[in-house]
Amino acid sequence: MIAALKPAGGAGLLDDLRWRGLVHQCTDEAIAGRAFAEGSSAYIGFDPTAPSLHIGSLQQILLLRRLQDAGQRPIALIGGGTGMIGDPSGKSAERTLQGLDTIAGHADGIRTQLERFLAFEGPHAARLCNNFDWLSDMSLIAFLRDIGKHFSVNAMVQRDSVRARLQEREHGISYTEFSYMLLQAYDFLILYRDFGCQAQLGGSDQWGNIVSGVDLVRRLVPTRAADETRAGAPALGPPFGLTSPLLTTRSGAKFGKTEQGTIWLDAGRTSPFALYQFCLASDDADVPALLRRLTLLPRDEIEALEARHMAEPSARVGQRALATAVVELCHGQGGVRAAERATTVLFTGDPGDADLGELQEIFADVPSHVVSAADWQAEASALRLLLVGEGRPFASNGEAKRKLQEGAVRLNGQKVTATLNDPVPSESLIDGRAAVIRIGRKQTWLVCVAAPTEEEAG
């Protein structure tokens, strides 16, 4: 019923995806267009290689969401079974196999995250599957007879993902990973046949796997002829696949991998503040694509933002909108507020107007360290205690000295000119105990001195 209220949603879906730059290759755009117009079901697979998805996966998650919003039924497939094999696509070396428990744990984490983005109830309820369910107890003989027979090794060897590894004698490819493609194709077969899923979507690196799946379904399941009408035909149209370009930065690097590590969607791994900052620091040239692909903002709104972004890039309108939208999607309004508050304190105000409790709240997600009162006393409040050591900005005295000489260290907003052994006057600390330390513009630390115990105080 809701679907009937917005028929344009499905029909315009493919156009919207194209406009957003989410269409790289499609096995058959005519079939895709018809399927979307009529209302269909599509799936995307997620590998349980880590307990959390990262921002690179956000594009795929939102793609499912866009389908759902346009009246399609999205299926998220967690690769609990295929994750035990390892996808060779885009990998230069054989992967280390992970344990069953590890993968199951990862799958749980990923499920929780997906639930935040998709509606699992209602007219186009999303569905979550785990291919472990049908792969785990499959017999090898059955697999080879029923599935393997339909694949030509000659063709498989031609796939980019395999060919690259065959040519590289140093790494090679194991039989295990070579077989991966068959498993993923089998997934599509199961989903098509048993779950009514007409399409598989994925990143452009998945093209080979997706095409294999489409081929397998075509061979094994009788489908409605492309020009037949719905009446009297099987419910499901012919299978199709569609890939999206992988997100990269303008310098070609994989999106979401920084020197500090991956940008995760789990707040425990990458705080809302860090995620917000990551978006806010986006390259101008990347902003339009990111707005289109990583937010649910409507087209006209994005076009207006892009116009302002181009006209006056220094206002950073695009980055701000991006950061807000992404953080809201991942962590809700509360996450946005926390991130904005921290950003404001950090970049515009003197952190000193906040008291200690407030600071801890604002910077809950910034690395922090507590110096013991005894050490503080013993070393005469030496600056070193705030700067060097675990949980603090510098790993060695030498590094701290260099950065001090470069004028890179700020303590509560004031540039530090002292040397490491100089005492820190208590006026320069918040409540005499806490310091927001910034190294350059991008690194922030919160260090405070523990309150002396009664014994030490006395």
Place this chain on the structure above:
RNA sequence: GGAGGAUUGCCCGAGCGGCUAAAGGGGGCAGACUGUAAAUCUGCUGGCGAGAGCCUACGGUGGUUCGAAUCCACCAUCCUCCA
């Protein structure tokens, strides 16, 4: 099985008895300029030390030498050629 060659700091790569904490490049961090952008320019990029300086480091272990990343022996790993 035989004959050669390789193994250097985060990565690539020069050095081939002292002038080497090790050229050069990349990456990273910082400073300047800016807009928490890009580009550019500059500095830094093993540890301890206020400093002189000391310590640790050129696949591993021993050795030669006043002195070794550099020479020798053995071991390990990789590559090439011949069986």
